[in-house]
Amino acid sequence: xxxxxxxxxxxxxxxxxxxxxxxxxxxxxxxxxxxxxxxxxxxxxxxxxxxxxxxxxxxxxxxxxxxxxxxxxxxxxxxxxxxxxxxxxxxxxxxxxxxxxxxx
Numbered sequence: 001x002x003x004x005x006x007x008x009x010x011x012x013x014x015x016x017x018x019x020x021x022x023x024x025x026x027x028x029x030x031x032x033x034x035x036x037x038x039x040x041x042x043x044x045x046x047x048x049x050x051x052x053x054x055x056x057x058x059x060x061x062x063x064x065x066x067x068x069x070x071x072x073x074x075x076x077x078x079x080x081x082x083x084x085x086x087x088x089x090x091x092x093x094x095x096x097x098x099x100x101x102x103x104x
Contacts, residue, residue, distance in 0.1 A: 022051045025082075026058055033062040036086035040095055043083035045072075052082070059084055 017024035025044050032042040046052060052069075059067050064084040071080050087095060 021046070021048055022054060025051065025055055029055070029058045029062060029084075032084070033086075036064075037091075039085075040087060040092065041083050041085045043081055045079060046082050047079045049078075052080075055082055065089075 017027075019026075025046065028042070028044055032039070046055060056067070059082075064086050065088050067082070067084045069080050069082050072078065085092070
């Protein structure tokens, strides 16, 4: 039998988090709160549909201003990106005006 070809690479400590995807995202959500005003959006890819309920609950507890989910799919594989921001609409406007330079 032929070994399947993986579409990613790395050493095991880069690819595996004890506690799996859910624990990795839980850690990330907690860290995002500590850096809430240092990022415009925080986001993560969620492979397991079954993790969404707990992820939304964690996000609810840290009180971001906005949460959005972007569905993704290819063939039989479906996943999603969950993104959140702590910035109010006014803070987002200020961020864009002061940090994003345009060539116009």
